[in-house]
Amino acid sequence: MGTLVGMTSRIDPLTLEVVELIGTIVARYYEEYEEAAAKHSLTGAQARVLGLLAGGPTPMRRLAQQLKCEPSNVTGIVDRLESRGLAERRLDPADRRVKLAAATEAGRETSERLRGSLDFAREPLAELSDEERTVLRDLLKRMLGTTP
Amino acid sequence: MGTLVGMTSRIDPLTLEVVELIGTIVARYYEEYEEAAAKHSLTGAQARVLGLLAGGPTPMRRLAQQLKCEPSNVTGIVDRLESRGLAERRLDPADRRVKLAAATEAGRETSERLRGSLDFAREPLAELSDEERTVLRDLLKRMLGTTP
């Protein structure tokens, strides 16, 4: 029967406001990420994988876990990176079932340039003083349960 | 060789930490959103459109602007919502070129249930006191330039 609204009325307005702000940040962050990736002729998924490969050669399986997707999906993404010379597959000498995806030199360069162009981070945060950033950091940490 | 990092060394560690936290929040938010949508047999895009339609019948063109995508893309998303009885197209009496997408009663219900299941907002914020939430809100607002 609760036809009308009521969907948000149980949350206090302050929480609601913060939620909306976070939503805005998420949207903006995502948007800028895709844009930055596109600027380097990469899709978001390709950029994410390339970013993961910056940590060193990684088994396909592990990439899938980190991206929270099926391994078969990673196959395609790495295929496309490979066909552009940004990544390569290596055999894992310790286990011949696994294939290690690794960034090539070109891949590393692209990944670094991309990371450098992710301005979302710097620019809006520049608005805040060191002290404020510290407060923000601690609040976010608490939100995420990083500091129980 | 330039093995060692260096890619982020020009940003101070505090900013870097905040950026990473925001990245984590973005990832978690997105993940939960898709999950909540899937629980109602919707894709993320469909859920977003349905959410926009909660604001009333909306021209296709406007949906595209709000989603920041091409209008031709919206056609497909609304098609799929329509084929499930969650949305419908109406003619705009004022301009016969435009079609207004509108949520059906079933669409409104789904959209409300979905919104109710978006717990990301509430749960982590519960960690914070009212005062802290206020501080957080103000910091986020400043970051977003909402209060110049």
Add this chain to the structure above:
DNA sequence: CTGGATATTTCATGCTGTCAAGTAAATGGG
């Protein structure tokens, strides 16, 4: 009325994602 702008759709194409099936290699219990 005519020409140009606007709103939507259709089509072709590419990427992301899932799932089911298949291959290859590791592993462990008998």
Add this chain to the structure above:
DNA sequence: CCCATTTACTTGACAGCATGAAATATCCAG
């Protein structure tokens, strides 16, 4: 040792998202 199982990856089929170009219908200004 051997076979059954598990694990890692790939392939193929399919759906959805997203873009761009071209078609259609309508609006609007001159």
